[in-house]
Amino acid sequence: MGQTSRRYSVCLKFPTLTDLMRIRKGILGSGCGGTGGKSEGSATRNEGVETMWGRLTGAMRVLPRQPVALWNGAGMRAMSSFAKKPKVVSVTGAAGAIGYSLVIRIASGEMLGKDQPVILKLIETEPGMKPLKGVMMELQDCAFPLLHGLHGTADLEEGFGDAEHCVLVGARPRGPGMERKDLMTANAAIFETQGKAINKAAAKGVSVLVVGNPANTNSLVLAANAPDVDSSKVMAMMRLDQNRAMGQIAEKTGCLVSDVEKVVIWGNHSNNQYPDIHHATVKGESAMKVINDEAWMKETFIPRVQKRGAEIISARGASSAASAASSAIDHFRDYVYGTGDMWHSIAIPSKGEYNTTPGLWFSLPRKCLGDGKMELVEGLTFNAFGEEMMKKVEKELIEERDAVKHLLP
Amino acid sequence: MDGMDIGSKGVVRVVVTGAAGQIGYSLVPLIAGGKMLGPGVKVELRLVEIPPAMGALEGVKMELEDCAFPLLDKVVCTSDAAEAFVDVDICILVGAFPRKAGMERKDLLAKNAAIFKAQGEALNSVASPNVKVVVVGNPANTNALILSTFAPNVPKSNITALTRLDHNRLKAMVALKLDKNVTYVDGAVIWGNHSATQFPDVLNCKVDGISDPIREAVGGEAYLRDELIPKIQKRGAAIIAARGLSSAMSAANAICDHMNDWLHGTGDKYVSMAVFADGSYGISEGIVYSMPVRTMKGGSYEIVQGLTVDAFSQEYMKATEAELRAEREDALSIL
Numbered sequence: 001m002g003q004t005s006r007r008y009s010v011c012l013k014f015p016t017l018t019d020l021m022r023i024r025k026g027i028l029g030s031g032c033g034g035t036g037g038k039s040e041g042s043a044t045r046n047e048g049v050e051t052m053w054g055r056l057t058g059a060m061r062v063l064p065r066q067p068v069a070l071w072n073g074a075g076m077r078a079m080s081s082f083a084k085k086p087k088v089v090s091v092t093g094a095a096g097a098i099g100y101s102l103v104i105r106i107a108s109g110e111m112l113g114k115d116q117p118v119i120l121k122l123i124e125t126e127p128g129m130k131p132l133k134g135v136m137m138e139l140q141d142c143a144f145p146l147l148h149g150l151h152g153t154a155d156l157e158e159g160f161g162d163a164e165h166c167v168l169v170g171a172r173p174r175g176p177g178m179e180r181k182d183l184m185t186a187n188a189a190i191f192e193t194q195g196k197a198i199n200k201a202a203a204k205g206v207s208v209l210v211v212g213n214p215a216n217t218n219s220l221v222l223a224a225n226a227p228d229v230d231s232s233k234v235m236a237m238m239r240l241d242q243n244r245a246m247g248q249i250a251e252k253t254g255c256l257v258s259d260v261e262k263v264v265i266w267g268n269h270s271n272n273q274y275p276d277i278h279h280a281t282v283k284g285e286s287a288m289k290v291i292n293d294e295a296w297m298k299e300t301f302i303p304r305v306q307k308r309g310a311e312i313i314s315a316r317g318a319s320s321a322a323s324a325a326s327s328a329i330d331h332f333r334d335y336v337y338g339t340g341d342m343w344h345s346i347a348i349p350s351k352g353e354y355n356t357t358p359g360l361w362f363s364l365p366r367k368c369l370g371d372g373k374m375e376l377v378e379g380l381t382f383n384a385f386g387e388e389m390m391k392k393v394e395k396e397l398i399e400e401r402d403a404v405k406h407l408l409p
Numbered sequence: 410m411d412g413m414d415i416g417s418k419g420v421v422r423v424v425v426t427g428a429a430g431q432i433g434y435s436l437v438p439l440i441a442g443g444k445m446l447g448p449g450v451k452v453e454l455r456l457v458e459i460p461p462a463m464g465a466l467e468g469v470k471m472e473l474e475d476c477a478f479p480l481l482d483k484v485v486c487t488s489d490a491a492e493a494f495v496d497v498d499i500c501i502l503v504g505a506f507p508r509k510a511g512m513e514r515k516d517l518l519a520k521n522a523a524i525f526k527a528q529g530e531a532l533n534s535v536a537s538p539n540v541k542v543v544v545v546g547n548p549a550n551t552n553a554l555i556l557s558t559f560a561p562n563v564p565k566s567n568i569t570a571l572t573r574l575d576h577n578r579l580k581a582m583v584a585l586k587l588d589k590n591v592t593y594v595d596g597a598v599i600w601g602n603h604s605a606t607q608f609p610d611v612l613n614c615k616v617d618g619i620s621d622p623i624r625e626a627v628g629g630e631a632y633l634r635d636e637l638i639p640k641i642q643k644r645g646a647a648i649i650a651a652r653g654l655s656s657a658m659s660a661a662n663a664i665c666d667h668m669n670d671w672l673h674g675t676g677d678k679y680v681s682m683a684v685f686a687d688g689s690y691g692i693s694e695g696i697v698y699s700m701p702v703r704t705m706k707g708g709s710y711e712i713v714q715g716l717t718v719d720a721f722s723q724e725y726m727k728a729t730e731a732e733l734r735a736e737r738e739d740a741l742s743i744l
Contacts, residue, residue: 100657108662110442138656140581256479322435323476
């Protein structure tokens with residue numbers, strides 16, 4: 001394709017480019033290791049797609065270094081909208097700060113791809129319905145071709161109806177005087193009702209990303225109340241911590257984030273998470289060797305990633321909405337499209353891997369193979385420091401689970 | 410008119426002023442994520458704020474780092490616009506003096522005239538003449554005019570103001586009324602000032618699958634006069650009433666649309682941009698007036714000629730022109 005390999009790997013993070021690669025392989029049969037032949041999956045798609053494939057390849061021939069055509073407002077959006085059936089995406093806490101940063105990027109196609117129409121179902125509490133209306137007006141004002149439906153509701157079953165993907169942002173924040181235990185039980189109540197509603201109303205095979213804190217234990221409660229939902233599709237979001245850690249390593253080494261790989265966030269999305277760079281690489285080389293500063297890792301890097309949320313609040317005067325939303329987008333995009341050999345830290349119920357207690361939403365490193373299929377990265381080892389960190393965060397997850405145990409069905 | 414060949418550039422330098430504000434916060438993740446410039450194009454973000462907001466701006470920078478955007482090469486925070494403008498490729502001027510309670514229009518113009526004069530002078534001395542500017546901070550059209558007055562080295566065609574938000578709103582409203590996907594709505598135009606006198610025009614609209622003239626299809630002149638036009642003109646206030654805050658997200662989206670189309674070309678279609686009037690449609694020079702614009706790959710554009718303008722249109726177009734001429738007089742009398 002005439003681009004550097006680094007640029008290629010950067011581009012692979014975008015579903016549009018991945019699709020383009022697949023198209024090239026299937027149709028043009030040049031440059032990307034594919035052979036000529038029928039476009040992938042064309043037999044299963046409807047007629048309109050043939051025109052789309054043709055026009056896309058036309059664009060590729062005319063503008064080989066400008067796949068930017070897919071972003072062009074005027075022409076390409078028209079053809080990109082309708083090849084696929086719309087997917088329902090439900091978002092709770094949609095009128096809050098994270099929701100505000102999130103919904104625009106879902107509706108524009110960043111989460112599920114430039115050829116995937118979405119129906120957005122936005123869920124709020126009753127007091128949140130008025131600002132939610134404002135958010136919906138703004139979504140309308142964006143004139144997104146991919147937004148094929150938009151609903152706002154305080155009714156959970158209505159909001160989760162036929163949902164294929166759910167992003168659960170809404171949760172009870174810690175109020176003044178609230179103990180951690182109180183936070184656990186208040187949120188357990190919320191995620192119990194949401195679990196039941198999702199179980200009843202959502203589409204079969206629904207995948208759920210829990211963002212609202214305490215995310216890992218909220219996921220546990222939700223899954224316990226949604227017995228018909230595959231609990232391995234209920235995920236507590238760790239991507240924000242992962243992105244934060246990668247950003248820190250990039251800054252420390254003077255590299256780009258795209259040069260940083262295999263950073264792992266073990267455990268809980270909390271101050272006791274274990275951001276681990278013992279397996280990480282920077283431009284292919286061992287990060288630990290490149291940085292060569294164990295004290296920095298233990299005393300600066302780890303606490304900084306753990307407490308980054310508080311650092312942002314301190315600077316902005318408001319919590320990290322944009323980056324949280326961005327991480328949710330990254331999570332689902334990579335979950336749906338796959339990212340080959342890249343490692344992602346994802347919290348789903350443990351089956352005892354890495355000696356963790358089964359049933360805890362303990363974040364472990366995984367490869368995203370596409371369509372929600374994941375493969376655990378196995379065989380990683382820990383030094384004494386790592387073992388200690390793992391034990392500490394597991395203890396926290398057990399305590400959180402025990403705080404809500406009595407509320408589980 | 411020389412544009413910028415995005416594909417060949419290493420890193421595109423983008424300035425955003427008012428970056429720690431509401432619109433800025435919605436905008437910068439979109440730019441850093443590739444929505445404005447397209448996939449594969451690296452961006453260097455230069456974020457500008459007034460000194461009291463520099464702490465918050467650092468927080469925005471931290472969040473951008475925390476997003477791990479592959480296309481984000483660098484983030485620079487500064488309160489010195491001149492420093493930020495050096496060799497910049499794209500300028501998004503969101504920062505402006507907000508209207509306070511009891512403020513007269515003249516006062517608002519005066520405060521902003523000072524800001525945009527200073528920024529114009531800075532642009533003039535350090536920016537590349539190929540810099541592409543979109544002015545968002547209100548009063549956008551007149552702020553753009555002032556900026557250009559003090560940046561004679563920058564071709565007038567490289568200085569625009571944002572009416573894309575109004576344009577998107579109009580498209581969406583027509584689509585909703587006719588129960589069609591927005592993709593099928595073409596030919597919407599916003600004429601004039603980004604203010605309550607703007608003229609949202611459907612006379613030249615074509616909607617796939619509808620053969621009747623669109624003015625009639627949506628409900629005729631009465632519907633336009635009593636509902637559609639006022640609704641679009643006052644949409645900003647309606648959002649504030651519902652959200653309690655102004656429309657940041659949709660504005661950020663419109664900024665990306667505006668710039669993306671300007672850089673990559675709109676093909677056969679056209680969009681609305683507030684540009685320097687050149688006599689087209691009876692609007693003589695000297696003001697920045699939103700027009701139907703067709704952009705070409707590489708960054709040049711032309712005002713679309715030959716669209717239908719009738720007496721109904723003229724009434725609105727003249728009214729918004731009058732407002733712009735008055736704003737121009739007020740602004741230039743201060744400076």
